[in-house]
Amino acid sequence: MFVQAVVSGLLIGSVYSLVSMGLSLVFGVLDIINFAHGALMSVAMYAAFVLVRSYGIDPYVAMLVTIPLLFIIGVVIQATIINPVMDAPLHNQLLLTLGLALFIQNLLLVLFSGTPRSIELPYASGALALGPLAIDFPLRIFGAVVTLPKAIAFIVSLLLAGGLFLLMQRTPLGTAIRAAAQDPEGAELVGIDVRRIYLITFGIGAASVGAAGSLILPFFFVSPTAGETFNIIAFVVVVLGGMGSIQGALAGGFLIGLTQELTQLFVPGSSKLIGVFALFILVLLLRPEGLFGSRT
Amino acid sequence: MKRLSKLLILVMTLALIASACVSGTSETTTTPTTQAATTTTSGQATVTTTTAPAATTTAAAPVETIKIGAIHPLTGALAGAGTKMDNAAKMAVADINEAGGIASLGGAKLELLSADSTGAPEVGQAEAERLVGEGVVGLIGSYQSSVTTNVAAIAERSNVPLVIDVAVADSILQQGYKYSFRVQPNATAMGKYGAEFLNTVATAAGEPVTKVSYLHEESGFGTSVFEAFKAAAADYGIEVVAEIPYGAFTVTDLTTEMTQAAAPKPDVIVVTGYYNDGLLAARAAKDLAVDVKAIFGVANGAFDTPEFTADFAAGAEGFFDSNYHYNAASTKVADVRDRYQAQYGELMDTASVLAYQAVVVLADAIERAGSTDPTAIRDALSQTNLSDHLMAYPGPIKFNSAGENVNAQPVLMQVQNGAVQQVWPAELQESQPKYPAVSWK
Numbered sequence: 152m153f154v155q156a157v158v159s160g161l162l163i164g165s166v167y168s169l170v171s172m173g174l175s176l177v178f179g180v181l182d183i184i185n186f187a188h189g190a191l192m193s194v195a196m197y198a199a200f201v202l203v204r205s206y207g208i209d210p211y212v213a214m215l216v217t218i219p220l221l222f223i224i225g226v227v228i229q230a231t232i233i234n235p236v237m238d239a240p241l242h243n244q245l246l247l248t249l250g251l252a253l254f255i256q257n258l259l260l261v262l263f264s265g266t267p268r269s270i271e272l273p274y275a276s277g278a279l280a281l282g283p284l285a286i287d288f289p290l291r292i293f294g295a296v297v298t299l300p301k302a303i304a305f306i307v308s309l310l311l312a313g314g315l316f317l318l319m320q321r322t323p324l325g326t327a328i329r330a331a332a333q334d335p336e337g338a339e340l341v342g343i344d345v346r347r348i349y350l351i352t353f354g355i356g357a358a359s360v361g362a363a364g365s366l367i368l369p370f371f372f373v374s375p376t377a378g379e380t381f382n383i384i385a386f387v388v389v390v391l392g393g394m395g396s397i398q399g400a401l402a403g404g405f406l407i408g409l410t411q412e413l414t415q416l417f418v419p420g421s422s423k424l425i426g427v428f429a430l431f432i433l434v435l436l437l438r439p440e441g442l443f444g445s446r447t
Numbered sequence: 448m449k450r451l452s453k454l455l456i457l458v459m460t461l462a463l464i465a466s467a468c469v470s471g472t473s474e475t476t477t478t479p480t481t482q483a484a485t486t487t488t489s490g491q492a493t494v495t496t497t498t499a500p501a502a503t504t505t506a507a508a509p510v511e512t513i514k515i516g517a518i519h520p521l522t523g524a525l526a527g528a529g530t531k532m533d534n535a536a537k538m539a540v541a542d543i544n545e546a547g548g549i550a551s552l553g554g555a556k557l558e559l560l561s562a563d564s565t566g567a568p569e570v571g572q573a574e575a576e577r578l579v580g581e582g583v584v585g586l587i588g589s590y591q592s593s594v595t596t597n598v599a600a601i602a603e604r605s606n607v608p609l610v611i612d613v614a615v616a617d618s619i620l621q622q623g624y625k626y627s628f629r630v631q632p633n634a635t636a637m638g639k640y641g642a643e644f645l646n647t648v649a650t651a652a653g654e655p656v657t658k659v660s661y662l663h664e665e666s667g668f669g670t671s672v673f674e675a676f677k678a679a680a681a682d683y684g685i686e687v688v689a690e691i692p693y694g695a696f697t698v699t700d701l702t703t704e705m706t707q708a709a710a711p712k713p714d715v716i717v718v719t720g721y722y723n724d725g726l727l728a729a730r731a732a733k734d735l736a737v738d739v740k741a742i743f744g745v746a747n748g749a750f751d752t753p754e755f756t757a758d759f760a761a762g763a764e765g766f767f768d769s770n771y772h773y774n775a776a777s778t779k780v781a782d783v784r785d786r787y788q789a790q791y792g793e794l795m796d797t798a799s800v801l802a803y804q805a806v807v808v809l810a811d812a813i814e815r816a817g818s819t820d821p822t823a824i825r826d827a828l829s830q831t832n833l834s835d836h837l838m839a840y841p842g843p844i845k846f847n848s849a850g851e852n853v854n855a856q857p858v859l860m861q862v863q864n865g866a867v868q869q870v871w872p873a874e875l876q877e878s879q880p881k882y883p884a885v886s887w888k
Binding site for chain 1: 522523524525526527528529530531665691693694696697698699700702703704706707710722723726727730734735736754758759760761793
C-alpha cells in the first residue's frame, strides 16, 4: 500500500510539475497571475480528445498538434488581451484572467456540452516492445502498479521539463526571457524586444498545458472544468517551489503528489488535500519565497 | 509589484482552497426547524384564505401562461448533468403544451424559467428567490443535495411547491416542510435496497458476501448513502471493513484509495460518487486488477450511464449499480428518450428522465388544482397518485406526509456485453445478473 501511494504520488506529481511550470514561467516573467491556466488546459484536453475521437489519431501523436496550437493560442491571448493591461493595476489583471477563464469554460460548455468524456489507450495493457526489450504493462514495481499511460506521462513530463530548463538556461531566447524577467527596462536597453519575449513566454506557458492536457487524457477525463482541478494544485506548487523557478515547479509538483497520496494513507477520513495545504502553510511560514525562490 | 503579487496570490490561493474544501459539504446548513414550523402554520392558514379568491380570479379571467421554475447546475463541474436535465424539463413543458396545456385552466400553457445554480448552494438559493419573485407557481430541481437543501427552504418560506427531481440526502425532507416533494428514492432507500440487492444477487449465486469495502465521495450525498447502506448491510451479516471517503471535485487519481479498499481483502468493493470520480475509481480498480468478486455502485453517477460503457469499454463489463432508473420496458419511456436523442443529439440519462417526470408531476397537480395558487397546487401535489409514470418503481408516484415518494425504489443494473441492463428485481429484469463479475479475472 505504501509503495503504491509513493508510486502514484510520483506519477501524478510529474503531471503537476508540468502544469505548474507554465504557470510559474508566466508569473516570473510577466508578473501576471494567470487564472485562465486551468481553462487553457481544458482547451488542450478537448483538442486532443477531438483528434483522438474524430480523426483516430494516437493521443501522443496529438501532442504534435496540441502543443503548437496552445502556443499560438497563448501568443494570441497575450497579444490581444494581456498586453494592453501589462501596466494596469494588479487587481485589473486578476479580474481579466479570471474573466478569461470563465469565458473559455463556457465556450467549451457551448461547443462540447458539459458531459464528461474520456478516451482509452488501445495498447494500454499487454507487452510493450522497446527494441529487444519487452515490458509487460501494467508494470508492477514492488507490488505497486504502474500503467502505461501514467508511465508515458511521467517520462514525457520529465523530458519536457528538462527541455524547458535547457531552453531557459542554455539558449539566447532563454537568456532574453530571464533578462526580461529580472529587469524589463534594462533588457529593452540592450536591444531585447520585451513585448515579443512576453508573447513567447505566455505561449510557452500555454504550450506546457498543451502537453499536460494530452498526456493525462488517457487516465483522466475531459470536461469544461477538468483543467480547474489542476489549476488549484498548480497555484500551490508555484508558490511552494518559488515563483518563476522551473526547478521549483518540478520539485514542488513531486512534493505535492507525494504529500497528497501519503496523506490519504496516513490521515484517514479526510480530504487528501489537507496534507498538501498543511505543507503549503508550513513552507510559507518558514520560507515565504518558496523552496527555490530567491530571497530578493 | 512583485511583493504585492506575492501577497495576492497567497490570498487568492487560500480562497480557492477554502472554496474547494467547502464545496458540496454544506449539507447541514438548513433553516432552523422553528422557522419551518412557523411557515408551516402560516402556510396552512393561507390555504383557507387564498384558495377561494384564486378560484374566482381564474373563473373571471382565464390564465394564459403558467410560469414554473427549474434550477439545475448549468455551468461548473456538474454542468453536464444539469444541462441535460434542463433540456428534459423544457421538453416536458413543450410536450404538455402540445397536448393542450392545462385543461382545467382553459388550456393554459406552461412556461419554463430555467435557472443556473452553478452547483453552489447559495447561488441556487438566490435563483430560487428570483424565480419566486418572477411569479413561478412551482419549482423543480436541483441535482445536488446541498443546493436542494437551500432551495427547499426558500420554497417553504415562499409557500411555493418544490418537486425534487434528483437529490438524495434524507435531511432535506426531515425539516417538517410542507412544500417539498421528492420523486427519486432518498439516501435511506438507496442504501437499504443497495445492500438488499447485493445480498440477493450474491446469495443466489451461492457466494454470500460477508465483507465489503466502501469508497464514497465525502459530501452529504456519499456520506448519507454510505450510512444507510452500512446500517442495512448489518442485517444481512455484511460487514463494512473499510470506509474511504474522497473529495469528488478535487481528486485527480484514486489508485491509492482503491489500494486501501482492496487491502482488507473484501468480497466486494462498493462505490458511491458522481461521474468523474466514478470513472477514476473504475479505472483504478481495473489497473490494480483488485481481487474482488464485484465492483458494486450504489447511487453511482457513472456505472449505469451510456458514457461509461462507451468511454471505458475495456473495463466496464460486469460493473453493478443500484440506482434510480427509468422503466426500460415502457414504450412511453422509449418514445421520450428517442425524441430527446433526436432533438439534443445525446442519450437521455435517468437524471434527465427524472427532470422530465418532475415537470409532469407538477403539471398534474396544477391540472387537478385547477388554480395557479401555489398553495392549492401544493395541496394537489400531496394528493398525487400518478401511475402512468416513467420510472422503474413498483407502484404509482405518491407522496407521504414528509413529501417522500412512497414507491420510489432503485433498480439493480449491470453492464453486460457493453450495455447497461436491468438485472433485479425480477419483474424489471432485462437479463440475469452475473456474479461474480469482474472483467479482469
